[in-house]
Amino acid sequence: MADTSTAQQMLDQEMIARIGRRDQTAFSAFYDRMSGPLYSLAIKMLGDPAEAQDALQDVFLQIWSRASMYDPEQSSVFSWTVLLTRSRVIDRLRARGRRSRVVVGSTEDTSGAEADASVAESAADTAEKKDEAARVRYVLNNLPSEQREAIELAFFEHLSHHEIAARLGQPLGTIKARIRRGLLKLRERLHNL
């Protein structure tokens, strides 16, 4: 995750290796660690809890069956699971033929909605995740607004660069540059924060 230490990344890799060897205990612990952020992403993109849960079920079954194919050269474990989730969610968005009901820019924490949270997590884990999420939101909200807007449309609404250009009335090259610069700046600032 954003400020997840290298040590945590190594433990994630170890967990994935164990899941690849069909270790259900490791899988259960991995679910506890990852399900919150992945579910939050699925809800934000799909806008429907029931559909988000179905998508998450697909994602975790995919993790169970494909853990041995994870390649640390390509991404961290967390980013791999985020991209898997996004991919499954996009399949669902395409299937239902409509875009999500996302309100762009609504990245404030809705911790009140966590009342139904029932996954057992240690307080330390939860605190660590909230801290990371707060850092990402802080950095994202402090990007130039035109970059943040383009990134959110691309990432959460899965609009193509052509669609974003049309919606914002900007040239295609400008939109591509905004997404690129914003994403690189996000990464750099999270590194340095």
Added chain:
Amino acid sequence: MISEEQQDQATLYALGLLGADEDAVFESELRSNAELRDLVRELREAAGDLALAAPSLQPPASLKQRIMHDVATQTERVVPMPAQRPPLGWIPWAIAAALALFCGLLALDRMRLERQLADIRAVDPLMQTTFYALAPSAPAPADAKATVAWQPGRQSGVIRISNLPAPEPGKDYQLWAVDAEHKDPISAGIVRVDKNGVAQVRFKPVEKAQHVKAFAISLEREGGVPKKEGPILLVGTT
């Protein structure tokens, strides 16, 4: 040097916004351009971070139950059915008997080794050794492995590596201790394998590591780095 156009393509690729044809073209370019691959990895990490900007929610407990049930069912399904008894039905029993005998010998050997270890420990109370089995991650050969014998009391250990080819010029393998009380892994030094991919090295982490959860080996710049940068090749816990 990566052009702006390549950077744009890398960004769209990392966000999954390229079409299937464009994906294929870009992936062929990626195969021959290490700098571009590094950029894509960075952009993927940034995309991963973005997920945390979504309002925090937790799924209901029933979802985990559903998923764990599915996983258990899938696991049961892959258990092989018993094969039909072959005409020479005594052969499996003979093999089983041989295996049982072999296991018995191994158990005796293990007991002997454990006795020796207990004797050594009795002589030297500092010699509380913990063993870590390191398994390969994707970039390492599937048969690469390592074992670490770690003595927390002495803050030193021995690592034995096998089947890990020497790194490319300008690179070194570096050993790391993942300690519960340190945010980042602690460097335990460079490990150099011989031409057969074997190394046996005594090491000492650069900082005190009282609660080591795992050891790992990564591929780093020649001479090593103070903080891990490269990919993990081997990692393992007790």
